[in-house]
Amino acid sequence: MMQDSAGAVIGALLGSWLLQYDFRLVCAMGAILFILCAIFNAWLLPAWKLSTVRTPVREGMRRVISDKRFVTYVLTLAGYYMLAVQVMLMLPIMVNDVAGSPAAVKWMYAIEACLSLTLLYPIARWSEKRFRLEHRLMAGLLIMSLSMIPIGLAGNLQQLFTLICAFYIGSVIAEPARETLSASLTDARARGSYMGFSRLGLAIGGAIGYIGGGWLFDMGKTLAQPELPWMMLGIIGFITFxxxxxxxxxxxxPRQYTGARRLI
Structure with missing residues (x-):
């Protein structure tokens, strides 16, 4: 997550600088960076063995689908991702609308990077000794949901950035716990299939979050109710919670579940 935040702020700064020349430069640079990342990953990443035994793809997916608890957990996380993806959609749009200039968006990502780099490790270390993974995930999600609701009422950048900071702090609390919890619920005999299936929540939540979020944002403007999309996102967050x-x-x-896995 720290790397994600650092990459996001560097990308936002680079994109903002290139945008003043030509949008096609932004697209070309993004494509080049993705290609370079793919090459570096293929070249430098070790051939890490995910599963304890070699399992065919079909059998691995059959194990995942038959694990009702894991499937339910992954699908429930779609609600979490509906909120999380707004960092790339509605939050930048809101910052642009309030500031009147897209230049302010880079400061939003700078805030995200600063909070992640300074708070992620201390919060994770402190909370892992005192709270269970599921409690950390739910606490972070609750903070994210609460901070979403008043965003539509923010009248200036100070208020908006304060709410965005609260949202980021909730994400900093929830995301490490989510990753660890997802890994702890996997079957060691088909871990690759489990981890691949776990991204289905992001696919579903991301798609609904982007499409539905954009539609609700436009609908809120049409109805002169700018708080509408943010209230709906807050409600979705509470339902997921x-x-x-x-x-x-x-x-x-998870601890009992992991122990049971070891006995198999």
């Missing part, structure tokens, strides 16, 4: 709470209160904890 309650759904996760229900799952974790009725199922085995």
């Amino acid at each position: 309650l759904a996760l709470g229900w799952q974790f209160s009725h199922k085995r904890t």
Whole structure:
């Protein structure tokens, strides 16, 4: 997540600088960077063995789909991702609308990078000794949801950036716990299939978040109710929070679940 934040702020600064010349330069530079990243990953990343045994793809996916708890957890996280992807859509649009200039957007990503680089490790280290993974995920999601609701009412950049800071802090709390929790729920015999399937929540939540978020934002402007999309996102966050709470209160904890995996 620290690398993501650093990359986001560098990308925003580079994109803002190139945008003053030609948008095609932004697209070309983005494509070149993606190609370079693919080459470096193929060249430098080690051939890490994910599973304890060699499992065919179909059998691995069959194991995942038959694991109802994991499937439910992944699909529930779609609500979390609906909020998370707004960092790349509605939040920059809102900053641009309030500031009256796209130049202010880079400061939003700078804030994200600063908070991630300074708070991610200390918060993760402090909270992992005191709280369970599911509690950290839910606490972060709750903060993200609460900070979303009043964004549509922000009248100046100071108020907006304060709410965005709260949203980022919630993300800093939730994201490390989400990654660790997702890994702890996997079956070691088909870990690659589990981790691949876990991104389905991002695919579904991201698609709905981008399409639905943009539609709600336009609808809010049309109806002269700018708070509409943010209220809806907050409600989605609360529903996801309650759904996760229900799952974790009725199922085995990750620690017990991991222990059970070792006995198989």
